[in-house]
Amino acid sequence: MKMTREQRYRRIEQAEPGEIAKLEAQISECPWRQGYHIQPITGLLNDPNGFAYYQGYYHLFYQWFPLGTEHGMKYWYHTRSKNLVDWENVGIGIEPGDRYDSHGAYSGSAIEKDGKLHLLYTGNTRDEAWVRHPYQCLAVLDESGSVSKLNYPVISSVPTGYTEHFRDPKVWQQGELYYCVIGAQRTDETGCTVLYRSTDLKNWEFLGEISTGLTNFGYMWECPDYMELDGKGVLVFSPQGLDAAGDHYQNIFQSGYLTGEPLNLQTREFNHGEFQELDRGFDFYAPQTMQAPDGRRILVGWMGLPDLVYPTDDSGWAHCLTIPRQLSLRDGKLIQQPVAEIVELRQQEEGTHIHATIDNESRSFAGFEGIAYELICEISHVDAETVGIEFRANGAEKTVLLYDRIQQKVVLDRTMTGAKLAEQNGTLRQCTLTTDKIKFHLFVDSSSVEIFVNDGEEVFTSRIFPSRDSVDIRFFAHGGKADFEATQWNY
Ligand code: FRU
Numbered sequence: 001m002k003m004t005r006e007q008r009y010r011r012i013e014q015a016e017p018g019e020i021a022k023l024e025a026q027i028s029e030c031p032w033r034q035g036y037h038i039q040p041i042t043g044l045l046n047d048p049n050g051f052a053y054y055q056g057y058y059h060l061f062y063q064w065f066p067l068g069t070e071h072g073m074k075y076w077y078h079t080r081s082k083n084l085v086d087w088e089n090v091g092i093g094i095e096p097g098d099r100y101d102s103h104g105a106y107s108g109s110a111i112e113k114d115g116k117l118h119l120l121y122t123g124n125t126r127d128e129a130w131v132r133h134p135y136q137c138l139a140v141l142d143e144s145g146s147v148s149k150l151n152y153p154v155i156s157s158v159p160t161g162y163t164e165h166f167r168d169p170k171v172w173q174q175g176e177l178y179y180c181v182i183g184a185q186r187t188d189e190t191g192c193t194v195l196y197r198s199t200d201l202k203n204w205e206f207l208g209e210i211s212t213g214l215t216n217f218g219y220m221w222e223c224p225d226y227m228e229l230d231g232k233g234v235l236v237f238s239p240q241g242l243d244a245a246g247d248h249y250q251n252i253f254q255s256g257y258l259t260g261e262p263l264n265l266q267t268r269e270f271n272h273g274e275f276q277e278l279d280r281g282f283d284f285y286a287p288q289t290m291q292a293p294d295g296r297r298i299l300v301g302w303m304g305l306p307d308l309v310y311p312t313d314d315s316g317w318a319h320c321l322t323i324p325r326q327l328s329l330r331d332g333k334l335i336q337q338p339v340a341e342i343v344e345l346r347q348q349e350e351g352t353h354i355h356a357t358i359d360n361e362s363r364s365f366a367g368f369e370g371i372a373y374e375l376i377c378e379i380s381h382v383d384a385e386t387v388g389i390e391f392r393a394n395g396a397e398k399t400v401l402l403y404d405r406i407q408q409k410v411v412l413d414r415t416m417t418g419a420k421l422a423e424q425n426g427t428l429r430q431c432t433l434t435t436d437k438i439k440f441h442l443f444v445d446s447s448s449v450e451i452f453v454n455d456g457e458e459v460f461t462s463r464i465f466p467s468r469d470s471v472d473i474r475f476f477a478h479g480g481k482a483d484f485e486a487t488q489w490n491y
Pocket residue numbers: 046047063074106107108122167168222223286306
């Protein structure tokens with residue numbers, strides 16, 4: 001049942017007696033609870049927030065509405081990890097409901113200053129006429145783990161030329177100065193990113209818009225993130241309102257990036273190449289990056305999208321985060337790979353291994369099956385027309401990943417995956433890849449799959465909702481043969 005506006009904008013302490021216990025009971029029955037992904041204890045998770053390393057831990061917060069699976073009163077929920085793999089639920093990070101975040105502590109980011117982790121976020125408010133007034137707010141996490149909010153916004157108005165869709169500050173430090181990018185909508189209803197500068201994280205100066213070649217590219221850019229990688233500038237953002245074009249922009253909203261020369265902080269000029277999508281799958285949005293102490297740039301995304309119904313909604317929870325991915329640049333393209341620490345999830349060192357030629361057939365092998373696992377499959381000497389893997393399969397269900405050698409495309413097929421979702425946006429996702437050797441690296445969990453193709457050249461991230469007995473894995477080659485070498489590790 002859909003919640004009323006009043007119900008959606010309740011805080012935890014306004015829950016009905018027994019309401020949370022009921023959600024917890026529903027959730028405990030849900031067959032799609034994840035094994036190793038960050039997921040909400042109740043309610044809805046969306047964007048990753050405040051991803052940072054502080055006092056020996058990676059801290060990762062996320063947008064959280066505790067009382068249901070709709071987008072309502074957003075909290076920051078706090079998790080932390082020493083190794084990017086084993087995450088501990090800490091509890092509420094930022095609690096909304098004050099004057100400047102009366103209708104939600106929306107997305108933002110974190111940076112350490114003076115030994116404390118500073119959380120810069122958007123305070124979402126609505127007036128009596130339900131008109132939105134965004135504020136950029138600051139909260140501070142100290143050594144003892146307690147979070148205190150500043151009682152005034154650090155950016156209290158939207159500059160002229162932009163609408164109320166003005167949010168998601170992402171902060172970084174350059175020399176003595178702090179900068180942040182904010183996602184914005186111009187008054188002509190096109191999306192963009194603006195830049196601010198500060199000496200102390202409390203007083204922010206509006207510098208203006210980041211000048212890109214994309215002057216009319218969707219109606220809103222959410223969750224911008226700027227970084228420098230191998231001496232290049234990278235602007236990541238999630239544009240809303242792009243029309244599907246061929247294999248591109250098939251999801252309801254997109255998430256992608258521009259790369260180029262480093263952003264000129266004086267002129268705000270950013271000379272860049274084409275907009276490229278970060279992910280080719282069905283469910284990926286609003287990613288955020290951080291820099292690890294060893295210099296690695298690490299990205300986590302929301303494995304979900306706004307405005308869609310998901311099969312777990314009826315069980316009182318929705319969405320999860322992706323596994324962390326390390327970013328690098330190759331020829332102006334972002335390459336994403338699972339962080340090296342992920343191998344700590346492997347239950348055995350060796351894994352189950354096969355090496356076989358598959359000729360015009362679909363084959364299963366003893367030991368290859370499961371619900372939560374890692375699978376690496378390298379396919380070579382391909383003369384078949386299509387080669388690939390069916391996984392989370394039984395007699396009736398399967399999720400299919402294939403390489404079509406004739407069309408030179410990687411295809412993920414969710415048509416027969418199990419419980420249906422978002423079929424209005426299609427059940428296939430694909431991208432062009434020219435290669436004669438293909439490597440699929442899969443991370444499968446109870447209700448998701450993340451596929452790294454050819455060492456992160458392309459990534460397909462998707463929720464899938466098969467039954468618990470859909471555990472089969474089959475390798476296939478059609479219209480010819482190919483060599484398969486595969487290893488599976490249970491998680
Ligand atoms: C992106 C987003 C952000 C906003 C947050 C609210 O998914 O819409 O722009 O800050 O979610 O939860």
